[in-house]
Amino acid sequence: MLDTPTAPATAQVPALSLNDQSADPVAFAAALGGSFERFGFAVVADHGVPADLIARAWAMTEAFFALPEDMKRAYFVAGGGGARGYTPFKTEIAKGASHVDLKEFWHIGRELANGHRFEAQMSPNIWPDQPEGFRETFIELFAAFDTAGDRLLSAIARHLGLAPDWFDPAVKDGNSVLRLLHYPPVAADAPEVRAGAHEDINLITLLLGAEEAGLELLDKNGEWLAIRPPEGAMVVNVGDMLQRLTNHVLPSTTHRVVNPAPERRGHSRYSMPFFLHPAPDFLIETLPSTISAENPNRYPTPITAHDYLHERLVEIGLVKA
Numbered sequence: 001m002l003d004t005p006t007a008p009a010t011a012q013v014p015a016l017s018l019n020d021q022s023a024d025p026v027a028f029a030a031a032l033g034g035s036f037e038r039f040g041f042a043v044v045a046d047h048g049v050p051a052d053l054i055a056r057a058w059a060m061t062e063a064f065f066a067l068p069e070d071m072k073r074a075y076f077v078a079g080g081g082g083a084r085g086y087t088p089f090k091t092e093i094a095k096g097a098s099h100v101d102l103k104e105f106w107h108i109g110r111e112l113a114n115g116h117r118f119e120a121q122m123s124p125n126i127w128p129d130q131p132e133g134f135r136e137t138f139i140e141l142f143a144a145f146d147t148a149g150d151r152l153l154s155a156i157a158r159h160l161g162l163a164p165d166w167f168d169p170a171v172k173d174g175n176s177v178l179r180l181l182h183y184p185p186v187a188a189d190a191p192e193v194r195a196g197a198h199e200d201i202n203l204i205t206l207l208l209g210a211e212e213a214g215l216e217l218l219d220k221n222g223e224w225l226a227i228r229p230p231e232g233a234m235v236v237n238v239g240d241m242l243q244r245l246t247n248h249v250l251p252s253t254t255h256r257v258v259n260p261a262p263e264r265r266g267h268s269r270y271s272m273p274f275f276l277h278p279a280p281d282f283l284i285e286t287l288p289s290t291i292s293a294e295n296p297n298r299y300p301t302p303i304t305a306h307d308y309l310h311e312r313l314v315e316i317g318l319v320k321a
């Protein structure tokens with residue numbers, strides 16, 4: 001008989017509405033900050049990314065991953081660390097994990113003007129010939145994620161006692177990455193996870209697609225809890241850069257994507273995380289307001305976002321030291 005894993009408990013992450021921000025920015029900031037302090041995660045509905053744009057993006061994502069393997073591999077950039085274009089199935093491995101992840105993905109970065117001062121650190125995008133409209137769709141989606149991200153960061157700034165526009169210069173022309181993820185159907189005896197336990201590297205992650213079961217967070221007591229957002233809501237989580245900046249006041253919570261219940265194993269899972277990064281030259285330096293006698297500065301030496309990202313990509317096997 002096959003083992004039927006018992007379903008994990010669901011994380012009681014409150015569903016917030018970004019619509020509430022304009023009426024009462026202080027209350028929204030408190031709710032978002034409270035959810036982050038408790039779980040490292042928040043669930044945000046009414047995030048402002050248009051539903052028809054998201055629907056187009058899902059259609060493009062499915063159409064791209066349905067292309068023959070050799071066509072997709074033509075967009076794999078050898079030695080590129082997966083920064084742009086296609087990364088094949090079973091390439092990425094979570095830090096310290098024993099199995100490679102059961103996923104393939106596509107990365108889109110920011111479009112920079114020719115001669116931009118970040119050109120050396122932020123690779124140009126590559127675009128597939130098909131499906132048609134891919135480039136336009138994802139440039140538009142990237143911009144919509146930027147806007148949602150700015151609104152969330154202003155709430156985070158408020159929560160931290162900073163000016164609401166504190167993050168604006170930090171993230172202007174930032175090195176954010178939009179990841180299109182495909183987890184193909186899994187065999188009954190596949191190793192246990194689609195994506196191994198990990199923390200995100202960036203400031204915050206804005207994730208669409210977590211309605212399809214599998215995403216779990218590791219709670220403070222060591223229990224894995226399922227994340228079950230309402231249809232269309234975004235799952236937002238704190239990454240290591242924000243954890244470091246805030247001296248762990250906002251925790252970057254470990255998460256993973258487990259294989260689904262047997263009846264869903266024949267289905268693909270698609271998701272779209274937007275990894276919101278600061279500009280490469282942003283200095284991650286512990287915020288003084290987060291340092292106290294009980295919480296002494298854990299990071300006396302500041303590091304640029306670019307150097308920090310490089311260190312972390314080496315650890316996950318995407319870049320050579």
Ligand SMILES: O=C(O)CCC(=O)C(=O)O
Pocket residue numbers: 179181195200207209210215255256257270271272273
């Ligand atoms: O697919 C998901 O739901 C989460 C993906 C994720 O955690 C990641 O790519 O960092």
Ligand SMILES: [Fe+2]
Pocket residue numbers: 198199200255
């Ligand atoms: Fe993640």
